[in-house]
Amino acid sequence: MGPPRRLAARTDIVSEGDRPGTCLVLIEGLVGRYKQLKNGRRQILSFQVPGDFVDLHSFVLGRLDHSMAALCACRIAPISHSAMQEILNEHPRISLAFLRESMIDAAVFRDWVVNLGQRPGYGRLAHAFCELVCRLRAVGQMKGDSFHFPVTQEELGQAVGLSAVHVNRVMQRLKANGLVTHQAGQLIIEDWEGLQRAGDFEPSYLFLGGDGGPAGEGASPT
Amino acid sequence: MGPPRRLAARTDIVSEGDRPGTCLVLIEGLVGRYKQLKNGRRQILSFQVPGDFVDLHSFVLGRLDHSMAALCACRIAPISHSAMQEILNEHPRISLAFLRESMIDAAVFRDWVVNLGQRPGYGRLAHAFCELVCRLRAVGQMKGDSFHFPVTQEELGQAVGLSAVHVNRVMQRLKANGLVTHQAGQLIIEDWEGLQRAGDFEPSYLFLGGDGGPAGEGASPT
């Protein structure tokens, strides 16, 4: 594992079509994976939290099918593909860990499909926040009931498939109902139970163990 | 690999939460992976075509995060988890193939996220059809410019996040524009170029090689 690179907020890390020679592990910060459409629209596919093996697939598939950008200042450690290959040769068991990582990745995407396909804006945002809380807590990145989330409403909209204007209105409803507040780059969970209910959230698809919420502990494999 | 099981149309194969002792390979037919929501709605996550290793993740993650159903009469071959384990022990290289399979799976889900999040109904259906064409052609299941697709408009709606009524109207527009026809359980591609344009389709995310379309050949790894 090479020394971590530091990246400024709002900078691209890798782009769709690239054939990088390294994999990346996010050490600190928040990164977004996204796809850009021809018509200018863009879809944020996922938010990645510290500890995530952020582009394992570049090693296996060679070419990237999507881009990644730092959403705030980040530290990212590269692992060369040759090092990856060596690891696999010498410790074949590790491949199961990689498999596990990539399958949880897929499970999370499946849940986004459900979220985008079936839930109205209100529940969709609630659900997205619930997932973030669970994943951040699992890696010890929650500060009490809040976390650092320096994302614009425009970007939130690109993640959940809503216009920035509508995200604004939905956020106001979430706040008015006492569920979450977003200010000064912090997302504050005011009512965890209520947020889960609003988002119809059920964290088993994250394969974290525990309920992952503010009282949970997480990170233990199932 | 055990002898293939035969399954009737519209029967569940495995259900969310199950802990099956085998993995399944689809030999013949069409299966849908789906998640059921508490409020009764359901999201079809993907259509699987013959040759697909349909629940590799049950081996790695133990528990299923979604259900699967046969959409028409199917043949499915089981592979016990212990046999999987043996394969991995004796041929560690195979793990790369499994990794590849699961990562393409994830890439496809990412594209569904984009499809649901960014495209209106018309393009969304067009895109879904394009993907099916490419994947079916790659495994030699296209009959000329058409394929067997015995799916109701209700189910199509559950796949692309639209109501059955709206699917109906969109299908009429697709037909009126000379792109596709759906009759007697067959989907007929009338204008492959046009369909790709309508769906803003670009097949690289499938990692098939070639353009995968009616004139393509597919199936060669990148």
Add this chain to the structure above:
DNA sequence: CGGTTGTTTGACGCAGTTCAAGCGGAGTGG
């Protein structure tokens, strides 16, 4: 034949988009 299941059509309502303008805070240069 009647029953069941899927498709089609129409009318109506709403969630969410788009356009446009105003507002507030943070940074910059004079």
Add this chain to the structure above:
DNA sequence: CCACTCCGCTTGAACTGCGTCAAACAACCG
């Protein structure tokens, strides 16, 4: 220290894609 600018948030109004409800229709089947 103030003026200016920029960017993100907020608000309003008008529009529309899509959902829902309901009824008619078509195909299949026992």
